[in-house]
Amino acid sequence: MSTPLTSLDRPNSYIGRSVPRPNAKRLLAGRGRYVSDLKLPRMLHAAFLRSPHAHAKIVAIHADEARALEGVHLVATGTDLAGICAPWTGTLDHFKGMTSAPQLPLPLDRVVWAGQAVVAVVAESRAIAEDALELIEVDYADLPVVVDIDSAREVGGPLINPGSAHNTCFRSQLDSGSVDDAFAHAAHVVEEEFSFGRHTAVTLEPRAIVADYDPAAGMLTVHHGTQTPYQFQDLYSRHYGIPEARVRVIASDIGGSFGMKLHVYHEDMAVVGLSILLGRPVKYVADRMESFVSDIHARDHRVRARMALDAKGEILAMDVEDLTAIGAFSTYPRTSVVEGNQVIRLIGAPYRFKNYRATLEVIFQNKVQTSQYRAVGHPIACAVTERLVDMAASKIGLDPFAIRGQNVIPDDAYPQTSPTGYRFEALSHQACLKRLHEIMDYDGLRAEQAALRKRGVYRGIGIATFVEITNPSPAFYGVGGARISSQDGAILSLTPSGEVRCLISVTEQGQGTEAIISQIVADQLGIAQERVKVITGDTEVTPHGGATWACRGAGIGGETALQATRALKRNILEIAALILQEQPSALDIVDGEVVDAVTRKPRLPIAEIARIAYFRSDTLPPGTQAQLTVSHHFAPQGYPFAFTNGIQGCALEVDVETGLVKLLRHFIVEDCGRVINPMLVDEQLRGGIVQGLGAALFEECRYSDTGQLMNGSLADYLVPMPMEMPDIVIAHVETPTADTVLGAKGVGEAGTAAASACVLNAVNDALAPFDATINSIPITPAKVLKALKRF
Amino acid sequence: MNGLGETLLDEADETVRVRLIVNGRKVNCEVAPRDTLVDCLRDKLELTGTHAGCEMGACGACLVQLDGRAVHSCLVFAVQADGARIDTIEGLSERGVIADLQAEFHRRNALQCGFCTPGMLVNAQELLSRVAQPSREEIRDALSGNYCRCTGYEAIVDAIDAVAKERSKARNAGGGGA
Missing domain, CATH: 3.30.365.10 (Aldehyde oxidase/xanthine dehydrogenase, molybdopterin binding domain)
Incomplete structure (x- = not known):
């Protein structure tokens, strides 16, 4: 009965075939039906008054004028919603010792980031609701603001959460093998401190929700632009005390998500409460400015890392310290420490060395929360590892392909366990490296680079190997107590x-x-x-x-x-x-x-x-x-995760006069196991890569020293646009997982995982003749010129 | 107490009747002076295929044809469009004028979430109406105000490129016969 999965010549053989998406x-x-398009009978509209301060005490809220405005049905503050909504805390049990303060839809007495929703208005139209916001006055008393990693860690400095002794959310350590010994006996050591800016998802459709509570039926229906309707069914049920079977969450068409729309947002939780208070449907769609200050951000890491190698270029050990600053809270229900946890566990993953030490410190600050966004932790782990590998190669006099070829875990050596405890079933680094070398025409690119350098044109070539976490078992969230199904x-x-x-x-x-x-x-x-x-x-x-x-x-x-x-x-x-x-x-x-x-x-x-x-x-x-x-x-059984792997390459040109980087061509060889639809897999890779390229060159949420987001609009926050993006050449290696009949692994994050690392290496390659280096993402023209000592 | 409230409400309440030809049909609707064309199309006329992405003309999700030219409907007040001919993704689809672009986008999966797609198609149609055989560089340049977070753009460029070539071929074949 079991017919082979890959024979494309039999009738109805769709697995492995590029067919367009029927929907x-x-x-x-x-004719898409997005939540932002939805209109229900008697539907009202919510708008939120947001805090202009990054950290302040709420002294008083004056809302009588707003309440009196015709068309306004409800003005709600933190107290109104706290009466019906149980607070939530963004911690998980398997992250030992992590802390985070309880959260409510709207704050009771203190705001902790600029842009935090403080008061909700529900009115006949969004315009009237926004008019009413203008009539509300809130008296604030400023509190000291903590907006950078160093001041957050200062002993005796301002505290974000009263009652806690410090601003640390979570610490973790890994130590495996004998790291000190390896460094002591190393022929070569390379070391660097990296910084990774905050960026955000910028889905084209902002967050959108319509909550519709019917008090007669005791039934809550939520039309929610989310990836995870079951998670929200559970959360709305438990936090509002409605039996689960009487909570229905409908996720219709959604204008992009990328991990951003699976977290609990204060406004979304508030809208559910507002509908319960009013017994009518309430709609809220974030506008773009609101998205920038209230959607989760991601990254914001500073990593110091060193790598020890022997005389021949064999990697012996890595020693890593990752500091990451989240918001004033850890996000619920998946927390804000998963990214850091994945950074320290994925560093070095493609390579076979056994001595590894890492520390992670996750720090609170007065900014909007960071949390899981496409490729969680991977771009940071990959950039740190791959840059150090390139630095080592250059120090020892090895080609980037050669040093990787000699250090990756060989394709025939699986299964393997990484020094951080990840179990790899079967990866294909060697096959991917070989294939990338071919599709890039690597030797040709190098020859062209050398010729152009003589004419003052500075091209860079970069490659980056990666390992990606896919098909997570309950080891991801379930073990930590989260009601998130695997x-x-x-x-x-x-x-x-x-x-x-x-x-x-x-x-x-x-x-x-x-x-x-x-x-x-x-x-x-x-x-x-x-x-x-x-x-x-x-x-x-x-x-x-x-x-x-x-x-x-x-x-x-x-x-x-x-x-x-x-x-x-x-x-x-x-x-x-x-x-x-x-x-x-x-x-x-x-x-x-x-x-x-x-x-x-x-x-x-x-x-x-x-x-x-x-x-x-x-x-x-x-x-x-x-x-x-x-x-x-x-439910997945066997390996806790189906790891995938691949390698990316890119060619770019740095204008050493302006600092501008022009991407010329990008390449990827990827192994996601069984490919079900090659066209869709390739499009996941392309989209993911471009998201990583945006991070590499453009995207950064820039804050003032008072904690104001300075570039929170689509005119100021740079996203990758068609003109700046290269064509992307794709090849595949297929190593199906044996844990399932299908053999498929994930592919959505592979592109984002290594694209920025690849660009970082290529820019450094281009700048090599100037003895200038870049260790910070995004790689802006100003950073390039600074590295060149021209700015 | 309610002085400011009433002033605001009065202004918000005051509506103007605008007359438009939307997707070939005469319509009139009551709009407030502050209503943008995108809000009028989406909320009043229920043409939700036109999307609001940034409301400042940076993302291209709201592009519609106004008197035959692509414009950002988030940057036009509804009252400014009085008397104009507006064509949205719904009308362009029903008339079949972009059927080849839609088919090519579909075949190549030049869309994922689809939120940018109506704007992309309006802009692609605009480009091809002005430049018969744009280079890939020209296509990318023309799309430089259309943001897509999902695709990485390449399939979109490929699809427009393919349609440009097909349309040119058809034109040349038609010309030869005449």
């Missing part, structure tokens, strides 16, 4: 007309979840893809599951769909066997027809089986109960 046509016609569920039905409907817990943000699930179902059942309808994102109809984050949709959701489909196929063939007087094992399904398993001769359309089962069950043998709906859950 994309709606979006192309302007399993997925699917309900699969053969409809009366012989089509298939698949309700599945993984969600769609445009990456093609619904497309690949329909490919897997069609492939495994033996039916045309257009006869499979996939439904996602509604807790009332789709089974509970993890949904989509941390590159789990294809690997875990896909395997769920595969196993569910095989179960449905068994059930269909059982009925077919009864009708045809055959053994089920003698039958198969091809293109919607039950066929003879050996001769492939058609025997009976599955539509006919459905017709008989649904409408003429009287013609089936007595005692037969056709089960043409199956429900199936799949």
